[in-house]
Each structure stands twice: as structure tokens, then as C-alpha cells.
Amino acid sequence: MDSSPHGAAVTAAGFGVKGPRGWAFRNIDFTAGPGSLIAVQGPSGSGRTCLLLALTGRMKSAAGTAEVGGLPLPKKKAAVRSVTALAHVPGVAELDPALTVGEHLRERALLQGRFGGSVRALLRPRQERRTAARALVDTALTAAGLDLESLPKGIRTSVRDLERLEALRLSVALALIGGPRLLAVDDTDLKLSDGERAAAWKMLHGLAAAGTTVLAVCSEPPEGDEDVVLVHTGSRPEPASPEGAPGTPTATPDVPDVRESSDTADTADTTDGKDGKDGAARAGGQGGPSGSDGTDSAGSTPGGAPATDGHDDEEGAADVLAETGRA
Template identity: 60%
Template sequence: MEGTPDQGAGAAVTAEGLGVKGSRGWAFREVALTAEPGALIAVEGPSGSGRTCLLLTLTGRMRPAAGQGSVGGFRVPQQMARIRRISALAHVPGVSELDPVLTVAEHLRERALLQRRFGDAARGLLRPRRERAAASRAAIDAAVQAAGLDLETLPKGPRTAVRDLERLEALRLSVALALISRPRLLAVDDTDLKLSDTERDEAWALLRGLAASGTTVLAVCSQAPEDAVVVSTRPVEADAEERAETHGPDNKDEPENEPESEDEDKNKDEEGAADALAETGRA
């Protein structure tokens, strides 16, 4: 059926003339993109060029001011809540962050519980508790393996606190948490931030492998790999000059408007609330 998400397939992503505008002008504008299911999409640009805003827009969490697009057959901006339900965020500062005092195991258990409570189909809640717990453990194991996170090599194993993780390990944990919901579109912010050349290669190898397995991957970066579908958010020169003259330099890559929070489908209010809770809770 057209417009119905296919759980086992990545999401095709398109955009035409897409733009987000806030109180200080355009965060980005005139973005065009065409990517097949299972593509590795790199959002390339300098800090402050609206990269995170584009990531949030294409995952249904920020409404654009101009243009249109589609994710997995769902329309932007008309079906943003449905796009939220087929996408997941990994490491998006201010939106989906790791709690430094929680352990790796605690993060994984909490995300699995959120998925059981808010993400699984209603019929899944009717299964016996033991069966649901086994399914959660299996989902965690699969996600951890797909993210390449070796729990036994961590300083204290699964009981290692996030604050004691290396940057690449934290990135892998964020990806694992996002994969628990088996998204069709996985979005990762600041992919190459504070990584050495070797670590950067490992991070892209991870995302490339996820894309090869069928999940569409959308990754924000300062420099895209050659094999990625590249979309740039570099601001229009006139807009950049106007912002600089009016407000001074903008060194932050933060959303200029609030993430999408209202479900446009009136009969889906409760599901939209569940989505919001699952995504804005501790990641």
C-alpha cells in the first residue's frame, strides 16, 4: 500500500528547494537531494550552516519554511509524524544525547524499554512478559553488534559510564541505541567531530556497513567521503553577509526554530506523543 512504511527496507530520500528559516534568517535554503534506499547521505558544510536543521527536517522533527520532499514515501512537510516513526536519531546534541552518569548497560536497557512501551505495535504488548523481555534482549544484542560496540573491551564492560567512553565508543553506543527501533532512516550528527583520521575512517566504515545492509544513513560531517551522496548546506553568500551585518558571526549549528512537535494527523495524536517522548528522553 502506498505510503505505508516497509520495516525491512531503507527509506528513499528526496528534497527540492528545501529551506528552514528562523528569527535570524535562513538556516539553509534551496537544498536538493535524491537518494535511493540504503544510501549513505553526507550533509556537508561548516559549523553554523544549518546542517543539524536539515537533519532534523529530513527526520520529521523540524518543519521547513520552503520546499518539499519525501522520506520513505512520506511527504515533507505534510507527513512529518509518520517520518518520525520510521527514523531514529544518533548523537544529536541538544536533542538526543547520552547521559554521562549512566552506564552503557543502563542506556541500552532504557532505550529497549522505551521501544517496548512506545515503539512496538500494540499487538506486541499482548505477548507474555517473558517473551517481550527476550525480544528486547535480542534487539539490544543485534543493535550492539551492528554498531560494532564490543562491550567486553570497555574499561568496566557494560557497567562503564558514558563519561569514561572514548569518542568513537560513544558514537557507536549512540548508533546502537538508535538501531534498537530498527529505523529505515538513521541520522547521525557531528559524525567526524573530534575524531582522529583513523577513528574517522572507522566511523565511516560503520555507517557505510549499515547502509550496505539496507538502512538509509544520513550523516552530518565537515568533510564527506567520496562514495557518499553529498548534500551541502553552505549558506547563500548574500544571506551569510546579511546575518553577519545584523547579528554578528554565527558560530553555532543549532536549530533556528522549534523541532516539529505536533502530529499533523489528528487521529495520531497519541502516537506522535509517544514518538516525541521516545526521542527526547535520555538517549
């Protein structure tokens, strides 16, 4: 593993995920150092969430290589899951609208205290454990920028009454309670206004500046931001030639037909008294079951790697969804 004190470096080369009938994404290449803000850009259905899940050890890759904090994928998926957390991923790490903000926070803190720490920590007096849990929650809320006093009913506010940005902040705060080295956030700018989108990116920038590597799926990354590592999924326009004519696409190399299969982690952070999947959703997604969004086109590299057959990718993505329980 690398010697970084907190944030995890992330690299990928020719990285791809495939279903029985086609690719969800492929040919992803990028390098990001510890504490980077990585924006995964692409249209809905281009394999963005599949990439997020694969890079956090929740989905098995079929081509290329990737590392998170020096841990190779897919060989060390379980170890990668232990240092990463998911936020705002539909069907995998999402908020329960029937619960209040306080109930979500208490449940996540309880899971972290019981399963996320050392045995020695469990032997401490109850008051010390409560104080430590309260400190974890307060630190996470501050980092996510969620002010409980500003909510309609404070900590008793129901999730269904939260604004979209507030729900995003809460989901991020829940994931941060576990102290991940890599935080993966899905649908970062979904249905946000321009002002809310700017506030969301400001929050993610702050997390990255504090040392946590952030991987954020988005439709549009912040404009003119040189600090963001941009990763594209889906088709991209080819650059024009010096004479002004359209560039000629490069042929995509053949990749062995390897069947993709999901990998479900049975870690303590994703279970509760009723259902493990529900626990993953409310616990911020750390170590949760595999899942993905629909995908329909091939991944491309930041430098403009060629796109693949969209029809083939759409079928492959549908198979990935079926295998991971997101269909």
C-alpha cells in the first residue's frame, strides 16, 4: 500500500467492466494522487456508476488494471472496500425517506462504533464511546456542510422533507463517519440548480483539500477547474485535424470476452436488524452490495480514447444491472 496518511491514490489503465452480451464501459485511463477530486463525466447510461462501483471494489472488472491506495483491482476488492465509502448511490447507498436525519446519524454511528473500530475501543466505558461517536458525527456534518439547526425540524426532520442539496450533504456525512480514504459520490449534480451545483462542488473540493480522495459522478464538471481530474465515459467528439477536417477514430483493440460478475461484500457496515441491503443504504454504503446504473456506451479515456458500439454496450450494461440487483 502507499504511504499516504489518508487519501488514496487512484490509477486505471484500459479499465473496463463487461456483461455477458457487451461492455458497460472500457478503455478508462487516468491517474489521480491522494486528495484528488475526480469527476466522472458522461451522459446518463454511459457506465458512470459502474465505474464508480468497480473502483470501490463493489463490481468486478473484466479488462485492464486499476489500483486504489496501492491495492490492485479486482484482486484486492475486499481491501479496497474497507478504505472506501459510497454516498448517494441509488439502490446501493441511499437514504430511507421514512427515517429522520437523527435516526440515520445514530444508526451509522452505532454501526461504526460496533464494527468499524478496534476491539479495544469496544471495551471503553459507554460514556467514552458515546463521546467519541458524537465527535465523529459532528466532524462529518461539518465536513459535509450540513447545519442541523437550519433544517425545518432540526435533527428530527424526515428525509423526505429535505431539499436535494441537503439530502446530498447528509448522504456524504454518513459516508464520512467511517473515515474513508476514498469517497465515491454518485449523481452529484442530479436535478440541482446552478447555485446548488456550485455549492455541491465547493463541498467536494473542501473534502479533497482536507485529504480525502473524492470520486464524483456528474453530468457537467465545474468549468475551468484545473484541480479536477476529469474522466469521461461514453462517446466523445473526435478532435479536428490541423486542416480542420474531423479526426479519424482509432480502432479499438480487441479485448478477451471475460464474463463480468459482481462481488457482494458481507461487511458489518452494511447490515442492520432488518435487511443487509437496507443497512447499506442507510449506512453510507461502505462495504455494501454490488450495484450499478444502466449503461449504454463504452468508456473513453481523458485523452479521447475511441468509443465502442453503443448497442453492444447497452446490452452489456443491462446484464450487469441484472447480475448486481439493480435491474
